[in-house]
Amino acid sequence: TVDMGPPTPESERDVMLGDLKEDSQPKSAVLHRSLKTTPLQVVSGNGKYLTFSNGHTILDTTCGAAVACIGYDNKRVKQAMVDQIDKFSYCNSMFFSHPVGEELAAELVRGTGGAMSKAYIMSSGSEAMEAAMKMARQYYMEVSPQQPKRINFIARESSYHGTTLGALSMSGHVARRGLFLDMLLPNISRVSACNAYRGMSAGQTVEQYVEQLADELDRKFQELGPETVCAFVAEPVVGATIGCVPAVPGYFKAMKKICDKYGALLILDEVMSGMGRCGSLHAWQQEDVVPDIQTMAKGLGGGYASISGMMINHRIADALESGTGIFSHGHTYQGHPVACAAALEVQRIIREENLVENVRNTGAYLENLLHAHLDSHPHVGNIRGRGLFWGIEFVADKETKEPFPPSANVANAVHLKGLNDLGISLYPGTGTKDGIVGDHVLLAPAYTSTSEEIEEIAMKSMSEELGQTQQETGLV
């Protein structure tokens, strides 16, 4: 034992704690997103509810950032993590395998009906997108080592693929790229997003819109030189940038056809849209296409651990296997066993409790309620989404679709109203000056939501409250 000496007198202890005393209002040592304000402090999570240190409790209608899909205190997941730590807490998964890693990868591959071949596990969505880029590049080095020409990626406007430099380079998120433009990768081009509300012109049919976007992609291949393009990259349902925007029917088939025409890969970013969120395990399963490479993250571990993944199809896996046989990539925390144990249990719960079916059913109910309550609202321009992933876009003028000025911060005002007065969380997204992106909020309730909870969410997001918010912000 260590001799700690006599107990410190109360008065001295106060002096020692100094700045940490609550009444002295210490500055936070955490580098928060804003250095000017301190965010609310979460102290407990109970099912779908979060409680803050000020005693305020909210129904978390967005699962954080579409993450906590089975709630915050699932006992089965906790036990699975504890059991894994009891066996071992970490191993170097670059050199070793382990049972939960093997089982998780097998579960994930099974979930694609065998369309994908192998899974690679990391810690964040951005890492998964970086790995996908490198995997695509390595694929062409494997199949055509003499002609290492395919270095260009084609991504889309109004997209978000992550915050690290490679993933940010692919992202069309103007605000997040802003400060770092000079540091981004040069080999990334962009085509228009598929956004029916903002992108389709009056009188245009869905088929014509798809044709227009396919032509644009084709022209981009031609412009870059088709033999230089490595992959086309897209989110099946765009999440953070424009707020839950699914592609129009036939879009992904048309895009895949162009990729196939030029021998390029299709990379689908399912970080937000995947793992059940959109009513199928992967959103691409509703699009009649199979990606060459896909990523996933948020619903994978449901927030119980930092975990993300990349899956590759047989074309990619076979090429690597018959080539160098080694994926030239690696992370210290890849395939972390405790994270794998958490994700494996989350995925088993989703499968055993038929939660994807519940997402489809409660999602359809939410869709109906949102339309019933908000369609007539003078400032709700568009309601769109899939499964339990819905976006509500606000406009200053419904006829012209003119967005509110970004300076008015409408989405944020609605978010604060929800948080403080209604006890729900609405994930806000701010519009851009050019109107490509309008102010919106995003809803992403838990997969375990009941009809009653869906009603509560829809009622609390109802028109009078939103109208009131806009009056308070002086916009109407």
Ligand code: PMP
């Ligand atoms: N891709 C998509 C589609 C995302 O929504 C996000 C995060 N919102 C990312 C990538 C990046 O994930 P992370 O924040 O975990 O790095």
